[in-house]
Amino acid sequence: MDLEKQTILIVDDVYFNAKIIEDILCEDYEVVTARSGKECLEYVKSTKIDLIILDVVMPDMDGYEVCRKLKANPATKKIPVIFLSGRGESQNETKGLELGAVDYIIRPIHPLVIKARIKNHLALKNQRDILEKFSFRDALTGIFNRRYLDEALKKEWHGSLRKGEVLSALLIDIDYFKKYNDFYGHVAGDQCLCMVAEALQKSSLRAGDVVARYGGEEFMVILPATPQQGAVCIAQRIQNNIAALKIENEKSPVDTYITVSTGIASTIPMITGGQKELVEMADLALYKVKNNGRNAYQVFLDTDFKKSRSLRPRT
Numbered sequence: 670m671d672l673e674k675q676t677i678l679i680v681d682d683v684y685f686n687a688k689i690i691e692d693i694l695c696e697d698y699e700v701v702t703a704r705s706g707k708e709c710l711e712y713v714k715s716t717k718i719d720l721i722i723l724d725v726v727m728p729d730m731d732g733y734e735v736c737r738k739l740k741a742n743p744a745t746k747k748i749p750v751i752f753l754s755g756r757g758e759s760q761n762e763t764k765g766l767e768l769g770a771v772d773y774i775i776r777p778i779h780p781l782v783i784k785a786r787i788k789n790h791l792a793l794k795n796q797r798d799i800l801e802k803f804s805f806r807d808a809l810t811g812i813f814n815r816r817y818l819d820e821a822l823k824k825e826w827h828g829s830l831r832k833g834e835v836l837s838a839l840l841i842d843i844d845y846f847k848k849y850n851d852f853y854g855h856v857a858g859d860q861c862l863c864m865v866a867e868a869l870q871k872s873s874l875r876a877g878d879v880v881a882r883y884g885g886e887e888f889m890v891i892l893p894a895t896p897q898q899g900a901v902c903i904a905q906r907i908q909n910n911i912a913a914l915k916i917e918n919e920k921s922p923v924d925t926y927i928t929v930s931t932g933i934a935s936t937i938p939m940i941t942g943g944q945k946e947l948v949e950m951a952d953l954a955l956y957k958v959k960n961n962g963r964n965a966y967q968v969f970l971d972t973d974f975k976k977s978r979s980l981r982p983r984t
């Protein structure tokens with residue numbers, strides 16, 4: 670396969686229809702075909718596809734159903750889908766677009782028009798991919814993401830090292846979030862993550878503080894020039910602000926509402942590049958909170974290092 674070319678998958682139950690489009694596109698793109706919805710869904714599992722041209726009317730599984738399935742799967746939902754439909758089916762255009770397709774083309778097709786449209790959609794996809802790659806925001810919650818956090822930690826570590834100041838970090842984990850997700854569903858789970866993220870933002874008041882999503886239901890707050898006592902105050906404020914949200918979590922063994930556990934680490938940096946150790950300290954403190962029943966915070970103590978270095982199976 671030509672690595673320079675983007676790959677387009679044509680899905681059509683009629684060989685001749687697929688062949689017409691393939692002939693139009695094969696000069697500029699790598700073109701592959703599937704004869705049914707099932708085949709299409711199989712194909713995208715194993716091959717990276719940049720765009721799908723999807724016939725609407727097909728036996729067994731129609732184009733709408735295929736699109737619905739593609740959009741429901743996180744691995745394939747970002748592949749742009751263009752519906753291709755016969756004459757007289759234009760009333761279904763809205764339906765197709767509502768399902769998440771980027772375009773709806775009605776036969777007979779005009780080679781130059783279809784070429785131009787596909788070129789536009791692929792250019793847009795490229796831009797989205799680039800933006801995502803360089804974005805520092807978490808797509809769901811809108812707060813900083815892990816990539817930004819890593820950069821910020823490095824920068825703050827060096828700043829604190831230079832100034833001889835205490836750098837603190839909080840690692841915050843939503844208690845029994847899996848139980849919450851299983852019981853209330855993923856949509857509610859996502860809303861919960863957004864509300865917690867917002868409460869965290871509100872809890873760290875200084876301009877230099879960084880609030881980021883660490884991954885899953887874990888968040889991190891970096892507090893430059895903040896000694897341990899100050900970090901404890903923020904952790905308390907976070908617990909209070911999250912309690913005030915009153916997000917019901919019926920299945921939580923520790924409370925009727927959503928709660929968090931927080932690991933706190935504070936240190937005066939002494940060597941360059943030691944920021945990972947700060948994260949590890951906060952992580953060990955968090956591990957301790959979890960072992961002690963959650964819905965609380967814990968300050969990292971030096972002795973924790975020796976005790977729990979090898980005890981890190983996290984849940």
Ligand SMILES: [Mg+2]
Nearest residue numbers: 682724726727
């Ligand atoms: Mg058909």
